[in-house]
Amino acid sequence: METNIGIMRISLNAENNAKIxxxxxxxxxxxxxxAKVYYSELEGFAQEKxxxxxxxxxxxxxxxxxxxxxxxxxxxxxKWVNKKKTDLKIEIEIKRTEFESENESLKxxxxxxxxxxxxxxEQKYLDKMEKALGQENCDVMQAHDVSFVAALKVxxxxxxxxxxxxxxxxxxx
Numbered sequence: 001m002e003t004n005i006g007i008m009r010i011s012l013n014a015e016n017n018a019k020i021x022x023x024x025x026x027x028x029x030x031x032x033x034x035a036k037v038y039y040s041e042l043e044g045f046a047q048e049k050x051x052x053x054x055x056x057x058x059x060x061x062x063x064x065x066x067x068x069x070x071x072x073x074x075x076x077x078x079k080w081v082n083k084k085k086t087d088l089k090i091e092i093e094i095k096r097t098e099f100e101s102e103n104e105s106l107k108x109x110x111x112x113x114x115x116x117x118x119x120x121x122e123q124k125y126l127d128k129m130e131k132a133l134g135q136e137n138c139d140v141m142q143a144h145d146v147s148f149v150a151a152l153k154v155x156x157x158x159x160x161x162x163x164x165x166x167x168x169x170x171x172x173x
Contacts, residue, residue: 023076027084030072035091038065042099050106058096065092117158125151 041061045051069088073081125147132143 034069039095050110121151121154
């Protein structure tokens, strides 16, 4: 009889451990899903461009990741859900570090692109000024204005130039 009780106890323990392991695996999958939500929110915010200040984006992404985790774990024993929150925070921190690393690599590309665009706009300005100053009776201020507008058009034709407000200002005039 004692042997049967011992065997039954071992069997129940093994069954219980298997269920706990299954719950932990499911929670790990939910953590991975929440971390993926966090990362994709940051990617959506950045849109494959360098972002200097990520604080608001990380707050929003964190809220969405935590919301995903909480919604997905409603049916689980909260004791296990709370124990896994540390793992969730670690996974989110890993994703944040990964995103910041990618964002930093985009910084160099953005700076190089910006410098090339500025050079192109500057060259357009110089060409227009040279041409205008080569003419007789040149109004220097008018030549500057025309050259400056031409340079701004070059700058605005690229992604980071679209936020200068130049087009809105010229439409108002």
